[in-house]
Amino acid sequence: MLGMRKSLLCPYRMALNRLERLLAWALRGFMGMLFTIFKMIAAVREPERSARLPPITNPLLKVPAMRLARMIRRREVTSVEVVQAYIDRIQEVNPLINAMVKDRFSAALQEAVQVDKLIEEETGGEDVLEDRLPLLGVPITVKESFCLQGMPNSTGLISRKGLISTNDAPSVALLKRAGGIPLGVTNCSELCMWLESHNNIYGITCNPYDFGRIAGGSSGGEGSILGAGASVIGVGSDIGGSIRMPCFFNGIFGHKPTPGIVSNEGQHPPPSGQQPGFISTGPMCRYAEDLLPMLKIMAGPNAERLPLSSEVDLKRLKFFSIPHDNGSALVSPVDSQLLQAQRRVVEKLEADLGVEVQELRLPQLKHSFQIWGMMMSSPDKDGKPPTTFAELMADNGNKVWPLWELFKWVFRCSSHTLAAIGLAVAEMLQSNKPSPFILQQKESLQKEIEELLGTNGVLLYPSHPHLAPKHHHPLFTPFNFSYTAIFNILGLPVSQCPVGLSFEGLPLGVQVVAGKMQDHLCLATAQFLEKAFGGWREPGSSEASKTT
Ligand SMILES: CCCCCCCC/C=C\CCCCCCCC(N)=O
Numbered sequence: 112m113l114g115m116r117k118s119l120l121c122p123y124r125m126a127l128n129r130l131e132r133l134l135a136w137a138l139r140g141f142m143g144m145l146f147t148i149f150k151m152i153a154a155v156r157e158p159e160r161s162a163r164l165p166p167i168t169n170p171l172l173k174v175p176a177m178r179l180a181r182m183i184r185r186r187e188v189t190s191v192e193v194v195q196a197y198i199d200r201i202q203e204v205n206p207l208i209n210a211m212v213k214d215r216f217s218a219a220l221q222e223a224v225q226v227d228k229l230i231e232e233e234t235g236g237e238d239v240l241e242d243r244l245p246l247l248g249v250p251i252t253v254k255e256s257f258c259l260q261g262m263p264n265s266t267g268l269i270s271r272k273g274l275i276s277t278n279d280a281p282s283v284a285l286l287k288r289a290g291g292i293p294l295g296v297t298n299c300s301e302l303c304m305w306l307e308s309h310n311n312i313y314g315i316t317c318n319p320y321d322f323g324r325i326a327g328g329s330s331g332g333e334g335s336i337l338g339a340g341a342s343v344i345g346v347g348s349d350i351g352g353s354i355r356m357p358c359f360f361n362g363i364f365g366h367k368p369t370p371g372i373v374s375n376e377g378q379h380p381p382p383s384g385q386q387p388g389f390i391s392t393g394p395m396c397r398y399a400e401d402l403l404p405m406l407k408i409m410a411g412p413n414a415e416r417l418p419l420s421s422e423v424d425l426k427r428l429k430f431f432s433i434p435h436d437n438g439s440a441l442v443s444p445v446d447s448q449l450l451q452a453q454r455r456v457v458e459k460l461e462a463d464l465g466v467e468v469q470e471l472r473l474p475q476l477k478h479s480f481q482i483w484g485m486m487m488s489s490p491d492k493d494g495k496p497p498t499t500f501a502e503l504m505a506d507n508g509n510k511v512w513p514l515w516e517l518f519k520w521v522f523r524c525s526s527h528t529l530a531a532i533g534l535a536v537a538e539m540l541q542s543n544k545p546s547p548f549i550l551q552q553k554e555s556l557q558k559e560i561e562e563l564l565g566t567n568g569v570l571l572y573p574s575h576p577h578l579a580p581k582h583h584h585p586l587f588t589p590f591n592f593s594y595t596a597i598f599n600i601l602g603l604p605v606s607q608c609p610v611g612l613s614f615e616g617l618p619l620g621v622q623v624v625a626g627k628m629q630d631h632l633c634l635a636t637a638q639f640l641e642k643a644f645g646g647w648r649e650p651g652s653s654e655a656s657k658t659t
Contacts, residue, residue: 134440142587163651164319165203167340171196173649175398176249176344176405180290183248184237186230190223190248194292197250200341201294207322210335212255212313213263214295222292223248245404247290252342254330255296255313256303257392258377259283262293266379267301267310269526270506280377282346282392282409289408294342297332302380302503303348305530306356306585306592308332315582318360319650320617324579327357333395334361338618340649344401346409348378350390351483352575352595355622358395358607360579362618363647364637365395365607366402367598369628372417373409384497385489389599399641402606403634417628423635425460430468431563432457432571436476441590443576452610452619453571459643468571471563475556479593482553485545486600488538501535513539530586557601564603564626569636571621572598574607578617598624606633610644618648 167173171193174182182188198216205211226248233240240247253259256266258276265271279287287293301310308316308331316331318324319339326335330347334357337345347354349367358365373392375382382390394405407414434453435445457468475482490496504511504527511527513535519525520532564570576591585591598605606623613619623640625632640646 162207162322164207164339166652167200167649169196169199172200172340172343174343176246176396176401179343180246180249181241183226184230184240190226190230190292191220193248194219194223194250194294197294197341197343200339201336204319204339204341205336208317208319208326208335208339209314210297210316210326210332210339210341211252211295212298212332215261215293216295218261219250219292219294226290226292244290245408246286249291249344250294250342251286251291252294252333252336252345253283253296254299254333254345254347256299256329256348256378257283257296257346259293259296262296264379265312266303267299267312267528268504269311271379272312278377280392281374281411283377285408285411286346286405291344297330297336297345299330299332299353300328301528301531302500303329303350303353304500304534305329305528306352306589307530307582308335308357309528309530309582311526311528317582318579318617320362320579320612321615324581324617325360325585327360327579329353329357330395331357331360334358334363337361337363337395337397338647338650340397343398344394344396344405346392347395348375348390348392349595350382350386350487350599352592352599354391354393354395355574355595355605355607356592359574359609359620360618362609362612362620362650363395363397364399364402364609364641366393366406366630366633366637367391367605367607368393368406368410368630369417369604370602372413372630373406374411380498380503382497384491384495385486386497388602389486391599397647399608399634399637399646402637403631406630406634417630419631421631423631425635425639426464426466427567428466428632429565429568430457430460430466430571431568432468432470433473433476434470435573436479436594437472437474439477439480439590439593441480442593443588443591445573445576446578448578448613449573449576449619453573453621456571456610456621456640456644460639463639463643473556473559475552475559476597478549478552479597480590481546481549482556483593483596483600484541485549486553488541488543489545499535500531500538504531504535511535533586533589553600556597560601560603561626564624564629566626566629567632568626569632570624572624574620574622578613578615578619595622598622602627604628604630604633606637608637608640609647610640612648
């Protein structure tokens with residue numbers, strides 16, 4: 112028992128060689144020094160953030176989306192009542208969390224009136240409506256980097272400020288065609304490439320469980336608004352964890368589908384090089400039961416490529432648990448509360464399903480960041496390299512010089528965030544030559560995981576090494592996103608699941624991974640975990656203060 116506890120708290124001792132340990136110490140020492148200076152400055156400047164989110168008083172806000180749709184179809188409630196309830200909640204919480212950056216409340220209310228009229232006049236019965244318009248009358252929210260007609264689509268880039276979408280991204284169009292009513296668009300990181308949702312157009316988004324902490328990125332506005340109970344379903348995208356990190360930090364569910372199932376068109380920036388194979392658009396929601404129907408809608412005809420309707424018998428699946436990445440020198444060790452939460456998930460699966468969860472270590476995982484970085488900058492099959500981050504940052508066609516931009520930033524003269532500038536600088540330092548060693552690690556990891564999961568395997572893996580960090584702290588731990596990013600490169604579907612709260616009242620969570628095209632296994636496991644651990648908990652409520 113003592114031995115197990117020891118290895119749980121100090122998991123990497125055996126996994127690192129001397130040089131790696133030295134590197135890890137040097138990096139942590141340097142970052143720690145910068146961090147101490149930062150904290151000294153931040154302590155002087157930090158505003159009072161002890162306020163709490165007001166409690167949810169309208170019971171409609173605690174009904175899953177598909178059930179709301181049924182209630183609306185059955186005329187147990189009107190779409191106007193539901194839409195109004197969400198508008199009221201957004202107006203109440205958004206000044207505290209800065210999650211929705213542009214609303215379309217009056218248009219949404221008009222659309223809700225039309226929906227109620229249509230239902231009033233429908234003579235074909237409830238089934239006809241359910242078939243044709245499964246989301247009829249239900250409010251949705253959309254990440255600002257997606258086109259939503261009439262709404263801004265800046266992706267936090269000052270030079271795109273004022274750009275208004277004239278059409279809808281295909282995934283958004285499908286949700287609208289199913290009857291969803293968009294309430295507005297939500298914040299993201301600059302060019303969707305950071306762990307925190309902060310940019311110079313809309314500012315910073317806060318975590319509903321603690322306003323002094325990050326909502327995650329890049330779909331952090333979605334994460335925060337959903338976590339705050341001010342939206343029930345939303346649209347996000349993920350090329351390194353941008354659905355899963357915000358879902359984790361804000362205690363909600365999210366799914367990164369198998370790539371190629373949901374269209375990635377109509378979002379900025381468009382993926383290039385090999386990136387189309389790594390990015391996924393997918394659902395974010397408060398209730399696990401909404402994941403599958405939302406995925407079905409967002410996938411359109413591609414939904415038929417997945418066995419989404421087949422019954423999943425969890426008792427017949429093979430479960431695996433990997434507690435950490437085997438000790439990357441760049442990445443923080445996993446928080447002990449997260450290790451324990453994953454342990455509890457394992458115990459619950461074993462107790463309730465009678466399965467045996469096999470605990471594994473995969474040494475290749477410690478190269479996750481290097482694998483992601485190398486693959487993200489690889490050319491496409493015609494040899495065309497991806498657009499560089501500095502090119503994407505270009506101000507009205509004018510190329511950005513990363514070091515000059517950094518200099519300007521020091522004097523508060525840059526229109527970019529420090530994170531974006533840092534990424535452009537890091538890109539300059541990156542070698543263009545792919546490393547045969549990293550490529551080989553990627554290939555062997557891919558082979559091993561695919562063989563392990565097959566068509567009936569499910570893997571548990573930490574969502575991130577830390578609980579929701581304080582604002583700006585990821586600047587000192589920029590590689591921690593590699594816990595999510597590795598599955599983008601492997602092209603596997605992943606559901607992010609909340610599994611209770613930490614001692615500080617912050618969401619705990621776990622990633623649930625399955626083989627390619629086996630999204631239904633992730634979604635069925637997510638529903639099991641929701642039942643077992645209580646799913647989303649209202650921030651600040653007594654329910655939330657019961658930790659796990
Ligand atoms: C100011 C410090 C910057 C140092 C940069 C170090 C390099 C880190 C590399 C990449 C961080 C990217 C994080 C991407 C997270 C979300 C991506 C997504 N859209 O899914």
